[in-house]
Amino acid sequence: MKIDPKNPADLSAQIAKAIRDAIISGALPVDERLPSEAELADQFEVSRPTVREALKRLAAQSLIRTQRGATGGAFVNRLKFEDAYGQQITTSTLLLSMNEISFATACEARYALERACAPLSAKRRTADHLATMRAETHRQAQPGLTDEAFCASDVAFHRALVDAAGNPVLSYQLAGAVEAMQPLMNMITFSARSRERIVQMHTTIADAIEATDGSTADAILAELAEYTQELAQNVISQREAARHTNGAD
Amino acid sequence: MKIDPKNPADLSAQIAKAIRDAIISGALPVDERLPSEAELADQFEVSRPTVREALKRLAAQSLIRTQRGATGGAFVNRLKFEDAYGQQITTSTLLLSMNEISFATACEARYALERACAPLSAKRRTADHLATMRAETHRQAQPGLTDEAFCASDVAFHRALVDAAGNPVLSYQLAGAVEAMQPLMNMITFSARSRERIVQMHTTIADAIEATDGSTADAILAELAEYTQELAQNVISQREAARHTNGAD
DNA sequence: GACGTTTAATTGTCTGACAAATGAAAATTG
DNA sequence: CAATTTTCATTTGTCAGACAATTAAACGTC
CATH class of the missing domain: 1.20.120.530 (GntR ligand-binding domain-like)
Structure with a gap:
């Protein structure tokens, strides 16, 4: 799950693609919890708003769902019919x-x-x-x-x-x-x-x-x-x- | 194109829905330029990051495309096959x-x-x-x-x-x-x-x-x-x- | 043990800022 | 005057830090 840091114009799109590919390939199974936004920001070496934009892209496709609170976070969503x-x-x-x-x-x-x-x-x-x-x-x-x-x-x-x-x-x-x-x-x-x-x-x-x-x-x-x-x-x-x-x- | 300000938990989703409905209904024709992020933020009375998250949702569905620069902005995208x-x-x-x-x-x-x-x-x-x-x-x-x-x-x-x-x-x-x-x-x-x-x-x-x-x-x-x-x-x-x-x- | 309280973690949002891109206007030059 | 270059304003992309809302677990009290 890597992104290309050379092109700092499409970061959120790159991150979304990286996560999406991981979901499609099965590396991230259904109901698996993604790292928190702060952790993702650290991993990809970007800011939290950028991570959030990426997550919103995935949410728009119903690939993830988010939940607030202590045990919250972003979860791989079972795509319903x-x-x-x-x-x-x-x-x-x-x-x-x-x-x-x-x-x-x-x-x-x-x-x-x-x-x-x-x-x-x-x-x-x-x-x-x-x-x-x-x-x-x-x-x-x-x-x-x-x-x-x-x-x-x-x-x-x-x-x-x-x-x-x-x-x-x-x-x-x-x-x-x-x-x-x-x-x-x-x-x-x-x-x-x-x-x-x-x-x-x-x-x-x-x-x-x-x-x-x-x-x-x-x-x-x-x-x-x-x-x-x-x-x-x-x-x-x-x-x-x-x-x-x-x-x- | 209105949102419900009483529920401050889903703002970006609400904004995305409002714009998406406007596109589907034809109120926003193809290649029409949306207001700038700052203007949208004013209209909906939210911050720019919130507007951006909404726009990213639409971009993920290929409903809009964005362009940087002076005459840039978000444009309604002709959905290609x-x-x-x-x-x-x-x-x-x-x-x-x-x-x-x-x-x-x-x-x-x-x-x-x-x-x-x-x-x-x-x-x-x-x-x-x-x-x-x-x-x-x-x-x-x-x-x-x-x-x-x-x-x-x-x-x-x-x-x-x-x-x-x-x-x-x-x-x-x-x-x-x-x-x-x-x-x-x-x-x-x-x-x-x-x-x-x-x-x-x-x-x-x-x-x-x-x-x-x-x-x-x-x-x-x-x-x-x-x-x-x-x-x-x-x-x-x-x-x-x-x-x-x-x-x- | 049951029940209310606190607390820590996490998302949602806001403010303010700077960098990069880009076209238009202004300035310069032949 | 025309062509070219420079400057500049606008807009998106990103960042940093902060606070509010929510939620469940840990804690304390009876």
Whole structure:
């Protein structure tokens, strides 16, 4: 665990990297207590504020947690799936909003990943997952639901579908893809007719999952992917048209 | 952009959250310069070191970049895919190593996701992707290759397969799953016979992708998933046996 | 032995300071 | 006047020392 003292410009980043590498390599096991900030400052021959900046970098990645008090200090954190979810969603959301990712690209990725889950979900779904899917489907059928609420329920439905696969790694990977799509989905205005069709597809998917029929679920998901693209395309076309008539740039 | 001054224990975390929310919401556009550390300290009514800790948290997530000098400061960073890759791989690797994720679970997730790419890769693969897949397959056939080198080439092959789908969101999502598996894969010792079989499957997959035959690629990937599980199972069984004969715990 | 008190260790924050980098403005020079 | 050099102000990076808040262990008291 060494740093390069020749370059006194990136000290806190170097220290963070040194500790991070030690954690990743397993040299620092979970729940191991790091030396106190003062000791680290001595070891690396830097000041305490510099050490603190390094520790904050690691804390931002949930790699360590800190505790005050006599037996306190910084501890190697067991990275929980829920912590990772949050980071993944933040990162995915920013990637999509900052990199001119088209709706089509994001949508394709989301449904491709989701379809990968379908066979597993059909095999392993529990009553709980099915209940969530049914409940969300019912909610989506209620009149007077705002578009945002409809989207949120849509996300909940699809998360239940993914979680039904019973594979936490898949759930983690897909949390980002599904949740990050939500801001994009919120741009779509769902007419009563389109909602009806979506609810019908959700019902069919839930039926298929209940009947452990993965291939039907997969097929409907493919159809849903196409329909979602179609809806988005309509919104985009309408905006284009409005832009031309208004004469705005 | 406000913080709660009543709780003077988490100031830097609160400030980081306030700025992060502003970035995610779009209130702070890309390349926008944040106020200087001194100004932020005034705004939030905290000291400069506290502001700095908050900024370091954001820098660790690649949300901002900093520059010294007269016109320097902290700028909202356009999150690049490559930056996101790195974070995703780090997070995925730690999740797998810290949470007692079984090889079976990780392997299932990886191949499920990869199979989601297969139809798209078959449709869109370029000569470049095919060349990479062929080159890596040839490398894997060379005798005298270490297990680590074989695994690395395996990862390169599968990344080319994923990239061939031409969807950066998919590539990003899968980078984590594929790369994070590598430490687990490295535990497997590949016999000459098993390598031969894997190379053969890779060749068949490359052939299918070249022939834009997504379903064959999918089928072979399923077979490869099963075979990988089988190899891993053998390693685990052998270790169990060795443990019993040695009498170690 | 149970319970309250003290104490030491540790993080969180503050103040003030200096060094290094960097671009802009000012001064100099042809 | 134009080009170049110098100076300077701004900003981040780091340091030193200090105090407050928190926490658990050690201690003393009943």
